[in-house]
Amino acid sequence: MERRGRGSERALVLIIEDDAGVRESLLDLLDSRFEVLTASDAEAGIELAREQGPDLILLDRFLPSGDGLSVLEALQGDVRTEALPVIFLTGDTDEATLERCLDMGAVDFIQKPASARELLARIDRALRQSEQQHRLRVLAQTDALTGLANFRALTLRMEEEFRRASRYQYPLSVVVIDLDHLKAINDGMGHDVGNRAILALASHLKSNLRDSDFAARFGGDEFVALLPHQTAMEAAAFAERIRAGLRNVIVQRSDGRPAPFGLSVSVGIADHSQETPRENTDALLKAADAALYVAKREGRDRVVVYGASMAVHLSAVAQRH
Numbered sequence: 001m002e003r004r005g006r007g008s009e010r011a012l013v014l015i016i017e018d019d020a021g022v023r024e025s026l027l028d029l030l031d032s033r034f035e036v037l038t039a040s041d042a043e044a045g046i047e048l049a050r051e052q053g054p055d056l057i058l059l060d061r062f063l064p065s066g067d068g069l070s071v072l073e074a075l076q077g078d079v080r081t082e083a084l085p086v087i088f089l090t091g092d093t094d095e096a097t098l099e100r101c102l103d104m105g106a107v108d109f110i111q112k113p114a115s116a117r118e119l120l121a122r123i124d125r126a127l128r129q130s131e132q133q134h135r136l137r138v139l140a141q142t143d144a145l146t147g148l149a150n151f152r153a154l155t156l157r158m159e160e161e162f163r164r165a166s167r168y169q170y171p172l173s174v175v176v177i178d179l180d181h182l183k184a185i186n187d188g189m190g191h192d193v194g195n196r197a198i199l200a201l202a203s204h205l206k207s208n209l210r211d212s213d214f215a216a217r218f219g220g221d222e223f224v225a226l227l228p229h230q231t232a233m234e235a236a237a238f239a240e241r242i243r244a245g246l247r248n249v250i251v252q253r254s255d256g257r258p259a260p261f262g263l264s265v266s267v268g269i270a271d272h273s274q275e276t277p278r279e280n281t282d283a284l285l286k287a288a289d290a291a292l293y294v295a296k297r298e299g300r301d302r303v304v305v306y307g308a309s310m311a312v313h314l315s316a317v318a319q320r321h
Helices: 020-030 042-052 068-076 095-103 116-140 151-168 182-189 191-207 232-248 281-297 308-320
Strands: 012-016 035-039 056-060 086-090 108-111 172-179 214-217 222-228 265-272 303-305
Touching: 012 020, 012 042, 020 035, 020 116, 035 042, 042 056, 042 068, 056 068, 056 116, 068 086, 068 095, 086 116, 095 108, 108 116, 151 172, 151 214, 151 222, 151 265, 151 281, 172 191, 172 232, 172 281, 182 191, 191 214, 191 222, 191 232, 222 232, 232 265, 232 303, 265 281, 281 303
Parallel strands: 012 035, 012 056, 056 086, 086 108, 265 303
Antiparallel strands: 172 222, 172 265, 214 222
């Protein structure tokens, strides 16, 4: 079983088990087929899950440092770990307890001691089910036209990036990009050409992203890029590459001929940093949207970075949302 997004690497299994003997036995059994991490207590296990994003967790039902159910609850309460499949390891044969494990979201439970064949079979089944659910989540969070993330995925990723930037005290920039004159393109050339213009911008945007960046289609003609470790001024250089480079992008009509217009974008930028802290993701996005409002008001085809003098425009942005 391959680990998602890691090419030929094996699936990563995290074992949270306080008994050293059981932990070593599991490690010996699984090491030939999986990448394996181990933790001997609840706190260390939760932290490893958040940092490493394992493909599956084997969790001891009873831990001296925290009940296994409380660990599961903590994992499910964090966007970084809420979708991780958890299999309980338990010596408890009480049906009510086992039913509660499943009701709380565990994908399976294995009674100790389990045979190697049963353990491996249950892990394989859980990984297959998790992969299928992952594919469905990706489809549900993907914009059908451009292949970029959609609004729902953007909302989740913004929360994650904002929390991480706040914790580790590095800047996070939001870049809101609006394709100029899409309505005129649709009215004059048809929605097919308008969709080709949107696709051209999406492709151009993708080609300028770093591996750590994230882009989504925010609306019909609006896109959002998240740039971790980038200040607003650094993000402005990125946005200017997008704006200037788009002049060389040609949109084709359905008959293959070039459309008789060029593409341009208006861009608004804001950051969350030590110098310009934002209260939450909503405030950060509204600041970037306020900058976009100014870019469009001042004639479009330009990049505007949010500043304190622009605070008056937030009221106009609030009315649009």
